[in-house]
Amino acid sequence: MLVYASKRILIGIVTLLAASIVVFSILEVVPGDPARLMLGMNATDDAVRTLQEQMGLNQPLLERYFRWLGGLLTGDFGRSFTYSVPVISLIAERIAVSLPLALISLALSTAIAIPVGVFSASRRGSIADTASMGVAQIGVAIPNFWFALLLVYVFAVVLRLVPAGGFPGWNAGVWLGLKSLILPSIALALPQAAILARVTRSALLDVLGEDYIRTARAKGLTRRRVLYDHALRNAFIPVLTILGLQFAFLLAGTIIIENVFYLPGLGRLVFQAITQRDLIVVEGVVMLLVATVIVVNLLVDLSYAIVDPRLRSRS
Template structure:
C-alpha cells in the first residue's frame, strides 16, 4: 500500500510541474505586452514602465518561472493589481464559499444518483427504469443555470423560502450561510446527479450479470442485501471515477452559477480577473484548481484500492 501511495503522489507532483510549465508558457506566448494588456491602451509610458518593472518582465524567462514557482511553494501567489492585495488572501476569502458549495453539491448529487441508479438497474427494462433514465436524460440535457433560474423563481420569488442570491458570510451564523448555498448547490447537483445515475446503472447492470451475484441469490440472500452489499461495492470503480471528476468540475466550474446567485467564490473571482485582465490572479487560481484536481485524483485512487484490494497489487 505504501508503494501504491508513493507512486500516486509522485505522479501528482509531476502533473503539477507540467501544469505550471503549461500555464506559465501560455501566458508567456500570448501576443502583446502583458503590462499593456492589464493597464489598457490609455496607459501612460511611465505607468507601463512601472508595471513591467513590478511584473519583472525585464528578467530572463527561466528566472521569472522559478521565482513564480518558488513563491507559490511558500504561499506567495503574487499581488493583484486590481484589488491591491495578495492573491492568496483573495483566494482564501473566496475558497470558503466555493469549497462548501462544491462539497454540498457533491453530497446532494451522490445522494440522488446512487439510489436512482440502483433502482433503475434492479428494474431493467421496466417502467421504473425507463422513467428514471428519461429524467436523467433531461437532467443531462438541461444546463445548470436553467435549473438555477427556475429554482430562484419557485423557492425564492414565489415561495420565499430561501434568498435569491448573495452570501451573508459564515460570521453571521452557519444556518444563514448554508441556506444561501442551498439553491446554488442544488442547481449544480442536478445535472451531475443525472450523469452519475446513468453511470451507476450501467456499472450495476454489468455486475448483476456476474456469477457471484447469481450464487448469492441462489443462497437465499435478500435482494436488497445483494444489491447494496455485493453489487454496489463491485460497481463503485467507475462511479468513484465520475465522482472525482465531478468534484473537480464543481470546484472549478462554478463561474456561471456563482454569477447567477451573486456568490463571492472562486468562479466569480476568475471571471472578474479575466474581465479586468488581472493575469496574476488568473495564474494563481488556475494553479490552485489544478492542485485540487490532483489531490482529488489521488484520493480517488486510494479509494480504488480500498474498494478493490487487487488494484494495490496491479499498480
C-alpha cells in the same frame, strides 16, 4: 498499498509540475503586453515600464518561471494589481464560498444519485426503471443556468423562501450563509445527480451479469444481499471516478452559477481577473484548481485500492 500510493503520489507531482509549465506558458504567449493591458492603452511608457518591473516582466523567462514556482511552493501567490492585496488572501476569501458550495452540491448529488441508480438497476426493464432514467436524461440535457433561473423564480420570487442571490458572509451567521447556498447547490447538484445515477445503474448492471453474482444467487442468497453485499461494492470504481470528476467541476466550473446568484466565489474571481487582465490572480487561482483536481484524483486512485484489493496486489 504503500507502493501503490507512492506511485500515484509521484504521478501527481509530475502532473502538477507539467501543469505549472503549461499554465505559465499559455499566459506568457497571450498577445499584448500584460502591463499595458492592465493600465490601458493610454498609459504612459514610464508607467508601463514601472509596472513591468513590479511584475518582473523585464527578467528572463526561465527566471520568472522559477521565481513564480518557488512562490507557489511557499504559499506566495503574488500580489493582485487590481485589488492591491495578496492573491492568497483573495483565494482564501473566495474559497470560503466555493468550497462549501461544492461540498453541499456533491453531498446532495450523491444522496440522490446512488439510491436512484441502485433502484433502477434492481428493476431493469420495468416502468420504474424507464421513468427514473428518463428523468435522469432530462436532468443531463437541461442547462444548469436555466435550471438556476427557474429555481430563483419559483423559490425566491414567487414563494420567497430563500434569497434570490448574494452572500451575506459567514460572519452574519452560519444559517444565513447556508440559506444563500441552498438554491445554487440544488442547481449544481441535480444535473450532476442525473449523470451519476446513470453511471451507477450502468456499473451495477455490468456487475450483476458476472459469474460470481450468479454463483451467489445459486447459493440461495437473497436478492437484496447479493445487490448490496456483492454487486454494489464492485460497481463502485466507475462511480468513484465520476465523483472525483464532479467535485473538481463543482469547485472549478461554477462561473455561470456564481454569476447567476451573484456569489463571490473562485469562479467569479477568475472571471473578473480575466476581464481585468489581472494575470497574477489568474495564474494563482488556476494553479490552485489544478492542484485540487490532482489531489482529488489521487484520493480517488487510493480509494480504488480500498474498494478493490486486487489493485494493491498488482502494484
